Amino acid sequence: MTRRPVQGRAAPDRAPAGGPLGEPALFSGGVLRNQRVAAGLYELLLAVPDAGDPPRPGQFVSLVLESGVAQPEFEGLEGPLLRRPFSVAGFVQARGRRRLKLLYASVGRITRRMAALVPGANIGLLGPLGTPFPLEVPEPILLVGGGRGIAPLLYLGETLACRGRAFALVYGARRGAEMLPAGQLPGGSIWLATEDGARGRRGTVLDVLDGLRLEAPTVMACGPHGMLASVAGWSAARGAACWVSVEAVFGCGTGLCGGCAIPAAGKPPDFLWACRQGPVLPAESVDWERWNASDL
Numbered sequence: 001m002t003r004r005p006v007q008g009r010a011a012p013d014r015a016p017a018g019g020p021l022g023e024p025a026l027f028s029g030g031v032l033r034n035q036r037v038a039a040g041l042y043e044l045l046l047a048v049p050d051a052g053d054p055p056r057p058g059q060f061v062s063l064v065l066e067s068g069v070a071q072p073e074f075e076g077l078e079g080p081l082l083r084r085p086f087s088v089a090g091f092v093q094a095r096g097r098r099r100l101k102l103l104y105a106s107v108g109r110i111t112r113r114m115a116a117l118v119p120g121a122n123i124g125l126l127g128p129l130g131t132p133f134p135l136e137v138p139e140p141i142l143l144v145g146g147g148r149g150i151a152p153l154l155y156l157g158e159t160l161a162c163r164g165r166a167f168a169l170v171y172g173a174r175r176g177a178e179m180l181p182a183g184q185l186p187g188g189s190i191w192l193a194t195e196d197g198a199r200g201r202r203g204t205v206l207d208v209l210d211g212l213r214l215e216a217p218t219v220m221a222c223g224p225h226g227m228l229a230s231v232a233g234w235s236a237a238r239g240a241a242c243w244v245s246v247e248a249v250f251g252c253g254t255g256l257c258g259g260c261a262i263p264a265a266g267k268p269p270d271f272l273w274a275c276r277q278g279p280v281l282p283a284e285s286v287d288w289e290r291w292n293a294s295d296l
């Protein structure tokens with residue numbers, strides 16, 4: 001297997017170790033397990049090469065299906081066009097073995113094909129990419145996840161738990177059937193919200209937050225950008241520092257195409273590149289009003 005370092009990425013806060021999964025590199029992941037964990041939601045467990053530093057919570061990998069996995073509408077196109085970003089949802093290393101976990105919703109052309117991956121298949125990965133969630137922050141930390149936005153919070157929660165940090169989780173989805181089982185969620189204090197009322201409180205994560213009796217100086221959230229805008233406003237009103245992991249449609253995922261631009265706060269109007277300056281951003285750096293009003 002050859003690994004090619006990617007140029008032009010932000011340097012980590014210590015010397016790069018090179019290769020999976022410290023400094024960004026191209027590598028291949030072997031499918032060990034690919035299973036449905038909720039309606040439309042799948043967990044993919046990959047064996048990855050044993051090298052480099054672990055990925056940091058909030059970072060993502062850019063994935064391409066390799067030959068042998070049917071992707072007929074793209075025949076003849078080059079690989080990078082087929083790449084899709086997925087947050088690191090889990091990472092373990094033991095006895096020289098490394099396992100990378102992704103949690104994905106089957107929503108379109110590539111993710112539908114991912115759902116058909118079987119053990120033994122290989123996929124191409126580029127990563128880890130993007131900014132991580134900060135870990136040295138005041139506690140308790142409130143994690144807020146909506147839908148598939150729970151993915152990076154699983155790894156973040158595991159990491160916080162390993163460090164003995166105090167945190168709680170608010171997790172929402174449209175339907176109870178689309179939610180991960182309780183046993184797969186990190187932390188002891190968990191509040192759920194579903195729009196169909198099947199699990200937890202009927203409503204949204206905002207309804208839970210509004211009724212919460214927890215003073216949290218730090219909030220970290222991932223989900224649809226409407227939800228993130230509300231969580232950002234809720235946090236600002238309470239003087240809590242808020243970090244959000246944003247989703248935009250990525251082209252290159254490496255800061256080259258500008259396809260992931262989201263409106264930045266401040267004047268004159270500017271943009272942030274979600275793939276390079278994010279996906280984890282301080283909530284106040286985003287112009288939520290302009291983003292909500294735009295087609296981006």
Ligand SMILES: Cc1cc2nc3c(=O)[nH]c(=O)nc-3n(C[C@H](O)[C@H](O)[C@H](O)COP(=O)(O)OP(=O)(O)OC[C@H]3O[C@@H](n4cnc5c(N)ncnc54)[C@H](O)[C@@H]3O)c2cc1C
Binds near residue numbers: 103105152247248249
């Ligand atoms: C930093 C980052 C991390 C992500 N992490 C996860 C994750 O952990 N789990 C997960 O399930 N998904 C994640 N996503 C979203 C995931 O990349 C898209 O769902 C995926 O690209 C869809 O590919 P597709 O070919 O199946 O869909 P397509 O056929 O390309 O599109 C299907 C639908 O999804 C929309 N879509 C396509 N790409 C994106 C995108 N990047 N963001 C939002 N909507 C999109 C399209 O507009 C369309 O409505 C992440 C996105 C980003 C930017």
Ligand code: FES
Binds near residue numbers: 251259276
């Ligand atoms: S996706 Fe190309 S610059 Fe961000």
